Amino acid sequence: MKIMVFIKQVPGTDNVKMNPETGTMVRTGSNNVINPLDENALEEALSIKRQVQDAVVTAISMGPLSARKALNEAIALGADAGVLLSSRAFAGSDTIATARVLSAAVRKLGGADLVLCGERATDGETGQTGPMIAEMLGLPVITFVKRIQMNGDRAVVERMVENGFERVEVPFPFLATVIKDINEPSFPTLAGKLRAGKAEVPVWGPVELGLDNGKLGLAGSPTRVVKVFSPKLARNTRLLKQDGSGQAVRELLKVLREKEVI
Amino acid sequence: MSLQEYRGVMVVAEQKNNKIHSTTYELLNWGRGLADKLDCGLYCAVLGNNVQELDELIFRGADRVYHVSSPCLENFLARPYAAALARLVEEEKPEIVVAAATTTGRTIMPMAAARLETGLTADCTGLDIDPVERILLQTRPAIGGNIMATIKTPFTRPQMATVRPRSARQAARDTARRGEIVAKHYDGALFSTPENFLAFVKDTTQDVNIQDADIIVAGGKGMKNREGFKLVEELASLLGAGVGASRDAVDLGWVPYSHQVGLSGKTVAPKIYIALGISGKIQHLAGMQTSEYIVAVNKDPEAQIFKVADLGIVGDALEVVPQLIDQLKSIKANA
Structure with a gap:
């Protein structure tokens, strides 16, 4: 069984502080991490690998050469192989241009029985790339997945929706985008780290993937960013003390009345 | 692709159990504003199986409702829904397609955009028209709402966006409004997909869905x-x-x-x-x-x-x- 997991390197948020005036993120340090939901996707791939015979888990990432670190981490966690998709031609890709590159990698690897990725990444937060890749590969797709139960040549999958969850039965191959609920990612083992140190991670560009530069990067992206600005988040905060006089609670009730809640 | 061939604003109705969900009226409010600025029609795409009370969509601002109805759309499965939407867009050629940024919209819109090879902007909180270029301006929060970005789709059509629920009021209801309801029947092969819908399980810990809550x-x-x-x-x-x-x-x-x-x-x-x-x-x-x-x-x-x-x-x-x-x-x- 060939399992492929897409992982994206994103800026870590642990050291992030907020500028209270502008509400923008102030990044301290350059700690890039694997997108948290992609770690869940990888964990799920490894868990399935333990349940079936002869499964091979390949982690695939598109990004700058420094994204090799994320793939090494994936191998340390238990992935069998990593592939880095990196080229200047990929720079400025929107979701559809990104999906073209990632789906081409799956094709070059001879197709997959199961493709997993996080439902969204913490930086772009679009959640669009997974369903786009599925469409390009002609695979059924289940999004917002919180459980995958193996059952021979098929799986029973649970996907979270607004007021509950849906249970769907789907034969392999398919693509699933996963949410945090699905599992608890584990930590790399020493043996894994040693293996990751020795692992060869190939780097593929448009030539290896057989892609036309016109469909890639900014040139191949149908969307354009017109402008980027900081939202005005700082509010005129009215701060009251809970001092035993009951005034704070009275003020709160007044607000709820003004807002016609009560 | 000739951009001029594409005309009109299409919103994709949100439905649950083949009943229209109120998020749709927010989409119609967005859509009406855009259609009036472009001086074009507002269409509402309804995907499902015999979805009821379609007149309501006209009362809320739609000029024409397209109902793609099939037993294959009784329950939500990504591929049949996305295929129906892409087919409808290919036939009717709206210049703008807007859906809700719900689990449904966020699944079928990327698939349809990939099929149509056009741009899609996720989770917008603002939509407007640039009157000079006659183009959709899509504003969305990124990096956890710390940055806002305005995005456009200049070279391809339709221009597609999902909008965050509750980012607009529901369209006002006017029962005097008149419009057209068009039934679309597509060949069953369009909907074919290997997965089976088994069940919906309601979240009993959640009396009020927080994304719907006031x-x-x-x-x-x-x-x-x-x-x-x-x-x-x-x-x-x-x-x-x-x-x-x-x-x-x-x-x-x-x-x-x-x-x-x-x-x-x-x-x-x-x-x-x-x-x-x-x-x-x-x-x-x-x-x-x-x-x-x-x-x-x-x-x-x-x-x-x-x-x-x-x-x-x-x-x-x-x-x-x-x-x-x-x-x-x-x-x-x-x-």
Whole structure:
């Protein structure tokens, strides 16, 4: 069984502080991490690998050469192989241009029985790339997945929706985008780290993937960013003390009345 | 692709169990505004199996309703829904297609955009028309709402966007409005897909879906334990509010993940967000800072949550909330 997991390197948020005036993120340090939901996707791939015979888990990432670190981490966690998709031609890709590159990698690897990725990444937060890749590969797709139960040549999958969850039965191959609920990612083992140190991670560009530069990067992206600005988040905060006089609670009730809640 | 061939604004109705969901009326409100600026028609695409009360979509602003009806669309499966939407767009050629940024919209819109090879912008909170270029301007928060970006799709059509629920009011209802309902029947082969829908299981821990809620009462680590968190739930129930939670409260097992607000949970923007014992880590703020009015109760006067609050109470939520509950109960008793 060939399992492929897409992982994206994103800026870590642990050291992030907020500028209270502008509400923008102030990044301290350059700690890039694997997108948290992609770690869940990888964990799920490894868990399935333990349940079936002869499964091979390949982690695939598109990004700058420094994204090799994320793939090494994936191998340390238990992935069998990593592939880095990196080229200047990929720079400025929107979701559809990104999906073209990632789906081409799956094709070059001879197709997959199961493709997993996080439902969204913490930086772009679009959640669009997974369903786009599925469409390009002609695979059924289940999004917002919180459980995958193996059952021979098929799986029973649970996907979270607004007021509950849906249970769907789907034969392999398919693509699933996963949410945090699905599992608890584990930590790399020493043996894994040693293996990751020795692992060869190939780097593929448009030539290896057989892609036309016109469909890639900014040139191949149908969307354009017109402008980027900081939202005005700082509010005129009215701060009251809970001092035993009951005034704070009275003020709160007044607000709820003004807002016609009560 | 000739851009001029594409005309009109299409919104994709949100339905559950083949009944129209009220989020659709927000989409019609967005769509009507765009269509009026472009001086073109507003179309509503309904995908499902014999979806009822389509007149309502006309009362809410649609000029024409396209109903793609098939038993294959009885339950939601991504491929049949996306295929139906892409086919309808190919036939009717709207210049703009807008859907809700729900689990449905966020699944079928990317698939349709990939099939149509056009641009799609996720989770927009603002849509407008550039009158000179006659082009859609799509504004969305990124990096957890810390940056806003305006995006356009200049070279391909349609221009596609999902919009965050509750980012617009519902369109007003006018029963005098007239429009057309067009039934679309597609060959069953279009809908073929290997997966089977088995069941829908309702989340019984969630009386009010927090993404639909007008009011959210959310609790964090400051509620101390599961018993303390029950105060959050009691207050929510008194106010008819949804129950939200910080990641800490979820990780401690006080409340299921479906209630988690923030970067790794849900993004919400209710009219009132009441944060109880939540310190306001940036990951949490990212999921709620666009709420209309924010109340925060926290012991620490330096807590980050106060930076985004309209009304802050410096005090122990475990003291403030019981007082509030008592007051609300006596108000109710006297009403």
